[in-house]
Amino acid sequence: MLVNWLKRIGTYLLVLLGLSILVFIIGRVIPGDPARQALGPRAPEEVVQALRVEMHLDKPYVTQYVLWLKGALKLDLGKSLMTRRPVIEDVKEFLPATLEIVSISALLMAVGGILLGILSTKYSDSWLDGIIRVISYLGIVSPAFVWAIIFMLVFGYNLPIFPTTGRIGLTITAPPTVTGMYTIDYLLNGDIVGFKDALAHLVLPSIALMLGGLAQAARITRSSMTENSTKDYILAEQAYGIPERKILFNYLLKPSLIPTVSVLSLDMASLFGSAFLVEQLFNFPGLSRYGMQAMLNKDLNAISAVVMILGIVFIIVNIFIDIVVAYLDPRVRLMGGGN
Amino acid sequence: MNNKHEKIVPKRDKYENIKKAWYKFSLNRMSVVGLVIVCIVIILAVFQPIIAPYPEHVGAYVNFKDASIAPNSTYWMGTDVFGRDIMSRIFYAFRGALIMGVGVLAVVVPIGGILGLIAGYWKDKWISTAIMRITDVFLALPPLILALCVCAILRPTLFNSMMAVCVSWWPWYTRLVYGMATTLRNELYVKSAELLGASKGHIIFREILPNCLGPIFTKMTLDMGWVILTGASLSFVGLGEQPPIPALGTMVSDGAKFLPAQWWIAIFPALAIMVVVLGFNLMGDGVKDMLSSEE
Numbered sequence: 001m002l003v004n005w006l007k008r009i010g011t012y013l014l015v016l017l018g019l020s021i022l023v024f025i026i027g028r029v030i031p032g033d034p035a036r037q038a039l040g041p042r043a044p045e046e047v048v049q050a051l052r053v054e055m056h057l058d059k060p061y062v063t064q065y066v067l068w069l070k071g072a073l074k075l076d077l078g079k080s081l082m083t084r085r086p087v088i089e090d091v092k093e094f095l096p097a098t099l100e101i102v103s104i105s106a107l108l109m110a111v112g113g114i115l116l117g118i119l120s121t122k123y124s125d126s127w128l129d130g131i132i133r134v135i136s137y138l139g140i141v142s143p144a145f146v147w148a149i150i151f152m153l154v155f156g157y158n159l160p161i162f163p164t165t166g167r168i169g170l171t172i173t174a175p176p177t178v179t180g181m182y183t184i185d186y187l188l189n190g191d192i193v194g195f196k197d198a199l200a201h202l203v204l205p206s207i208a209l210m211l212g213g214l215a216q217a218a219r220i221t222r223s224s225m226t227e228n229s230t231k232d233y234i235l236a237e238q239a240y241g242i243p244e245r246k247i248l249f250n251y252l253l254k255p256s257l258i259p260t261v262s263v264l265s266l267d268m269a270s271l272f273g274s275a276f277l278v279e280q281l282f283n284f285p286g287l288s289r290y291g292m293q294a295m296l297n298k299d300l301n302a303i304s305a306v307v308m309i310l311g312i313v314f315i316i317v318n319i320f321i322d323i324v325v326a327y328l329d330p331r332v333r334l335m336g337g338g339n
Numbered sequence: 340m341n342n343k344h345e346k347i348v349p350k351r352d353k354y355e356n357i358k359k360a361w362y363k364f365s366l367n368r369m370s371v372v373g374l375v376i377v378c379i380v381i382i383l384a385v386f387q388p389i390i391a392p393y394p395e396h397v398g399a400y401v402n403f404k405d406a407s408i409a410p411n412s413t414y415w416m417g418t419d420v421f422g423r424d425i426m427s428r429i430f431y432a433f434r435g436a437l438i439m440g441v442g443v444l445a446v447v448v449p450i451g452g453i454l455g456l457i458a459g460y461w462k463d464k465w466i467s468t469a470i471m472r473i474t475d476v477f478l479a480l481p482p483l484i485l486a487l488c489v490c491a492i493l494r495p496t497l498f499n500s501m502m503a504v505c506v507s508w509w510p511w512y513t514r515l516v517y518g519m520a521t522t523l524r525n526e527l528y529v530k531s532a533e534l535l536g537a538s539k540g541h542i543i544f545r546e547i548l549p550n551c552l553g554p555i556f557t558k559m560t561l562d563m564g565w566v567i568l569t570g571a572s573l574s575f576v577g578l579g580e581q582p583p584i585p586a587l588g589t590m591v592s593d594g595a596k597f598l599p600a601q602w603w604i605a606i607f608p609a610l611a612i613m614v615v616v617l618g619f620n621l622m623g624d625g626v627k628d629m630l631s632s633e634e
Contacts, residue, residue: 011475018476026488141616143568145575146609149595153606157599273481277572281595291484292576295491307488311479 008322012315019311020072023304024065033057034300037081072308078301082293087305090290095309096180097167098279098286101206102271109210109217109271110264114257116214117221122248124226132218139215144274147208148281155204162203165283172197205282209274213267220263225256258328265321269314363629370625376618384433391427399583407601417603419594425604428585429611435580436587436615439501439570440563446505448559451512452551456543458513459520471517474510482507483572490578497580500573504566515558519551553630560626564619571612587612 035051036043055078056064071077077087120132156164167182168174172194175185183202186195228234229252237247275288283289287306294302326333352358365371388394392415402422410417416425458470477485485507486500493499523529524547532546567587573579574588582589587608594605 011472014472015475015479018472019479022476023488026492137617137620138613141564141568141620142609142613143572143575145572146591146612149591149598149605149609152595153599153602270481270483273483273487276484276487277575280576292487295487296576298492303488303491307480307484310481310484314479314481 009319012318016308016311016315020069020308021065023307024068027300027304028061028064037298068304072305077305080294080302081299082297082302087301090302091287091305091309092180094285094287094290097182097284098272098275098288100181100183101202101209101279101284101286102268102275104202105206105210105213105271106264106268108206109213109267112210113214113217113264114221114260116218117225117260118248118253120218120222121225121229124222133222136215136218139211140219142212143277144208144212145277145281147211148205148278151204151208152281163201164204167198167201167284168194169197169201201284205278205284208282209271209278212274213264213271216267217260217264221256221260224259225252228252228256254328258325261321261324261328265317268317269310272310272313360629364625367625367628369621370628373618373621373623373625376614377622380433380615380618381437383430384437387427387430387434391424391430393424393427394431396423396427397431397583397585407597407604409601410603416607417601419590419604420597420601425590425607428590429587429608432585432587432590432608432611433615435497435574435584436567436570439497439504440566440619442501443504443508443566443570444559444562446501447509448512448555451509452516452548452555454509455513455516455518456520456547456551459517460524460539460543460547462521462524470513474513474517477507477510478514480507483569486569486573487576487578490573495578495581497586500570500579503573503578504569508562508566511562512555512558515554516551519554520547523547523550557623557627557630560619561623564616564623567619568612568616587615 033048033052035048035055035057039048039051052058056067059067068078075088077091079085080087080090083090116132116136120129123129152164155162163169175182175189175191175194178185178188182198183195186192186198234247234252237251238244242251272288275286276292278284279286279289280292287309290302291306291310293299294306364374383390387397391397400421400423402418405414405418405422406420408414408418408422414424414426416429418424419428454470454474458467458474461467480488482504486503489503489506490500493503529542529546532542537546570579571586571588571591574586575592577589577592579588580586590608591605591612594601594603594608597604
């Protein structure tokens with residue numbers, strides 16, 4: 001079993017290596033000279049040439065890649081053309097915000113989706129089930145940016161209970177940096193007013209982000225629970241007279257969650273994708289907004305860094321999901337890994 | 340007489356299969372609703388110049404006299420800041436959306452499918468490992484981010500955004516077909532074809548592929564919606580069809596600047612995106628019912 005886990009982690013490292021090659025290739029397809037682009041059309045040729053040498057653009061591609069990878073392993077990701085700072089500094093500043101928003105989204109998505117799915121199964125074919133199914137269709141078909149706009153329209157102007165821009169209000173000072181996640185930093189600092197404000201700023205963007213995944217999770221939980229509920233072991237339990245409630249939560253739910261969890265792992269990754277648009281709309285200074293701006297400005301170093309970080313996050317999420325599935329599914333646990 | 344050995348064949352309805360398929364499809368009324376939505380969208384897109392009330396408003400048309408008019412009997416969905424009819428522009432934007440969906444699927448399904456077949460048939464060979472590891476790398480990024488990455492470095496056009504989505508979409512088909520092919524290659528009929536000395540091409544394309552088609556078609560119908568959604572997200576950040584040609588995402592992001600007073604500029608295109616994706620989604624469920632072998 002340990003061997004299996006090691007094998008899996010090895011595969012993930014391989015994926016990461018492949019991703020770095022992919023990112024490098026995408027970066028080199030950029031039309032035009034990155035050094036020229038960085039300095040603008042009016043910079044003298046010698047300066048551009050000097051930057052080319054500094055960025056190793058004069059060397060063959062393979063050498064460039066190896067040098068870039070070596071740097072990346074030492075957390076030296078080069079300089080951002082946008083902010084004129086080392087990319088790693090930008091990442092340190094912006095990553096916690098995105099992690100904060102995405103983890104709250106993921107939590108709401110998982111808990112909410114599964115709860116709605118259970119409700120939908122328990123009261124199947126009633127009006128509640130009907131409403132949940134309509135909501136989940138709406139959630140699935142509308143992109144996060146549409147929700148973001150609707151929320152901004154409703155809450156920003158008609159019903160101003162939640163703030164729609166930034167991470168904290170104008171009158172509030174940022175907490176001393178410990179984790180970089182404002183809510184946690186405020187709590188560590190014992191600042192309840194700040195905590196409430198930071199949390200309020202997270203509400204709308206995180207809900208806009210997660211509605212699609214929530215709907216998907218609810219739908220899958222419902223269909224998998226409905227499918228399992230006709231299985232023999234449930235019938236046997238019903239025949240023994242075990243209360244429906246107990247059957248539902250103790251015996252039906254656990255195996256039915258396996259497909260939900262695998263779908264959630266994909267949805268968690270796509271939260272980061274949607275965050276690219278949603279952070280931009282809510283003017284939320286996170287890594288995704290930074291990445292979006294890097295892409296629009298063709299800032300190579302920043303793009304590569306953001307993509308690699310998202311790859312690492314994806315892998316961490318996957319390992320976590322693997323553990324959850326192993327917990328839920330005795331076949332995977334006992335055989336040590338499944339496929 | 341030659342008729343001596345004439346077989347008695349029960350009279351069969353020529354359209355029996357189609358009727359059966361339709362029956363299965365229409366069992367769920369929502370699938371029919373989806374089909375109707377999709378058909379309407381296609382008709383609106385194709386016959387936009389005839390149907391749209393102001394077909395000339397799709398281009399660089401300016402009429403400040405009628406700028407930012409709320410929905411009324413002349414302009415059913417209102418006008419934008421340049422005085423262009425939003426409904427006519429949405430109909431035209433459906434074209435781009437459908438071209439995007441069809442174009443992307445036409446590229447990624449064959450590529451992804453063939454790679455999946457190869458990897459599935461020669462499982463345990465190096466080629467399979469190589470293909471699947473590369474697939475894993477592409478799957479490690481959410482499709483939208485990979486598409487944004489590729490799109491951002493190319494010049495923003497509809498064609499380039501289609502290419503960008505293709506880059507991020509093929510691995511899903513590879514994985515789908517790979518999963519099926521690895522099971523199907525052990526089926527008896529495949530083994531017998533091998534014993535009979537059938538060529539690899541015959542086995543892969545005539546024995547294995549036809550049995551993968553059902554799930555592929557189902558996924559394609561659903562993916563039409565998702566590809567259009569991804570395309571809308573790309574054009575939302577300005578990486579798609581360039582103005583003045585209307586694209587759904589661009590219309591939403593342009594309109595968002597005029598919220599909340601001129602809400603119709605953003606909300607109607609946003610609704611249009613939802614309706615298209617909903618149509619393909621509902622239809623996809625129907626296709627799934629239709630192609631599944633369970634009675």
